Amino acid sequence: MDKFRIENCSDELLCGIDGGGTTTKVVVCNLEGQVLDSFQSGTINHYGAGIPKVKEYFAAIAANIIEKFACLPGTIFTGNSALDGLADDALVQELTNGVFHPSKVVFHSDVYIALLSFTLGNPGAVLISGTGSMACGIDAGGAYHTAGGWGQVLGDEGSAYHIALKGIHAALHAYDGLSEPTMLSASVMKFFDLKKMSDIIDKIYNPPVEKGVIAAFAPEVERAAEEGDPAALHIMESEAEWLYKLALAITKKCITQNLGYFGSVLNHNHRIRSKLSALLAEQFISLQVPRFKPEIGALIGAFRESGHRVSDSVIDNLLKYR
């Protein structure tokens, strides 16, 4: 293989990679920010896919770029959902198997490129609530801060997983007579296709389900809240308050009032987003839709890493990417 490896790269090209939990998005642009190519590959999350698969996907990504451009981009910036911060060179080398040599390759977390897509590298913060929840930001001194992101056992308050779990708990409390009846008991029976409530034990533990299976119940909790179910409404209030606490903590750490948001809960759960917006507005913090997708955040990382300015015309060009 080494014989055929392209041994040069072009400083005129930059690459951004968003390595999510299920797919990877790759974008290549020139120094004017014109996106020249974009494509998807399998997930490069090595906890999910395993290292051999990840090596395979990176080889395919490199081959794809070389086929199109006959060389590699000078800088490749990757947001990797398996990471919680900047990776060292040894890990980059292990996962990519050197297929990007001699390009400069940086691996950071997926939340970091989401942050870049909102702040373009300037001070600011983002709040993410999808299956999990987390906040991160950059302060005026350029320091990176995080809050939350502890995963489904240790935290993830305000996430789809947490909303769903609280909904299931409420259903079981009502079933046991620990609390007033709630629509959620019937929702749990139907959603998890149970003949009797105790069948949920086998569904959840035998074998242990992926967290996504539980998180998928979150829209049912929202539905019950829409229909006025008190237990579901209480969960929505409480989860919005968790996100508020997370938002306050990160904006305080970064001394910023700019907060972007990402993730299925904040995109689709209007009740939670509007409650959160209202709470934040009292603190003069505005919750904003980021202008760019995370893969463009990765490109912005590549601009910065290679010492190129993200000018207004670059931004205008990047905004054309959909």
Add this chain to the structure above:
Amino acid sequence: MDKFRIENCSDELLCGIDGGGTTTKVVVCNLEGQVLDSFQSGTINHYGAGIPKVKEYFAAIAANIIEKFACLPGTIFTGNSALDGLADDALVQELTNGVFHPSKVVFHSDVYIALLSFTLGNPGAVLISGTGSMACGIDAGGAYHTAGGWGQVLGDEGSAYHIALKGIHAALHAYDGLSEPTMLSASVMKFFDLKKMSDIIDKIYNPPVEKGVIAAFAPEVERAAEEGDPAALHIMESEAEWLYKLALAITKKCITQNLGYFGSVLNHNHRIRSKLSALLAEQFISLQVPRFKPEIGALIGAFRESGHRVSDSVIDNLLKYR
């Protein structure tokens, strides 16, 4: 093997088995309740040990009894921590591989024999809080009721696992700046031997830890509460209230004011037990120490199953077992 199988059993002997998550306790008595033999074997929880191991342990238990008594007990009553109720004959046959033939063999849950050890089969209820939490009871009509027991993901409020988890959550909330500082942050760092707080992610998820690893942190939360830490005190109050709700639900279902307790939290966490006792006393429910160990509860199950009365003299004899 079948050639050597003892094909008779004595109606003069009864056997009780407490199949816990790590060990199995076996007791054999006569119809006067005099315990003639007791010994331990490996766990018969097939979720933990696997079916082949369980078959092996049952064969050893049968061999042990036959060696001592030259026959099998007429009735064998087993409380099995892998079950949440009465098992059907097919499962009993699968797990025992017929080694107890022709004895009558009954498999019920571990909480059921705990219940029998408190109520002797009369109406009453028990509350259990160890690694997990659950309540069960028998009403005046003989019907069996339960509440809780949903496991570490779906519930187990008031258990050591839940106390520990809430303690870890509190530590992380304080670390993130979502709440006031707490001693629990330092406790978590020390207990889980972390260099930096984010190392806890690897400790808990990679690979996923057994719930016992998390539950073992519960005494640290109690310690912080003893030293007056507000976050830890709040957890203790809240967990005691969960147990109170569970206790109220089960005593209401069983229409009883007799509530026995089992498990490490209720045995050792004085703060929780006294808070719970005080709350229950307001409802005229008395929280009591059961007189018997669960394996004696299994023997009582064997008495009842074989149609023998648990007379006062039987009770006096069983009380001699330690």
